[in-house]
Amino acid sequence: MKKLMIINGPNLNLLGKREPEIYGSLSFTEFLDEVKNKYKNVSISHFQSNIEGELIDKLHEVGFEYDGIILNAAAYTHTSVGIGDAVAAIQTPVVEVHISNTFDREEFRHQSYVAPHTKGVIVGFGLQSYELAIQSFLG
Numbered sequence: 686m687k688k689l690m691i692i693n694g695p696n697l698n699l700l701g702k703r704e705p706e707i708y709g710s711l712s713f714t715e716f717l718d719e720v721k722n723k724y725k726n727v728s729i730s731h732f733q734s735n736i737e738g739e740l741i742d743k744l745h746e747v748g749f750e751y752d753g754i755i756l757n758a759a760a761y762t763h764t765s766v767g768i769g770d771a772v773a774a775i776q777t778p779v780v781e782v783h784i785s786n787t788f789d790r791e792e793f794r795h796q797s798y799v800a801p802h803t804k805g806v807i808v809g810f811g812l813q814s815y816e817l818a819i820q821s822f823l824g
């Protein structure tokens with residue numbers, strides 16, 4: 686069974702409540718339950734933190750063991766050399782995801798310190814971005 690880990694960065698614990706016009710009204714737990722139900726032959730774990738160093742620690746912890754990491758580093762995507770370096774340092778392939786189309790938003794969201802070290806980037810499909818990332822690790 687493939688082992689995938691979803692890592693969510695700051696403020697994503699508020700999904701469903703936070704700016705629903707941008708991020709939708711479904712909580713991540715509700716979404717994850719649906720996805721786990723749909724992909725029963727895949728082990729899908731989830732970790733969320735608002736703290737940069739905890740995200741880096743989690744990347745180190747799973748990055749030599751899991752088959753794939755789906756990373757939404759949220760605002761840290763645009764600021765964190767440390768998270769970019771962590772993604773470069775580990776062996777597990779990482780797919781970067783964003784719920785909103787970051788290229789259709791403020792210019793500071795166009796920059797990613799993570800993307801150059803990833804297998805690929807999925808942007809702007811709402812929570813479906815995560816499902817597309819899961820599919821990218823299957824087959």
Ligand code: DQA
Nearest residue numbers: 757759760783784785787794
């Ligand atoms: C986000 C986009 C980021 O720019 C923002 O800071 C987030 C969420 C997204 O999933 O659309 O917190 O990563």
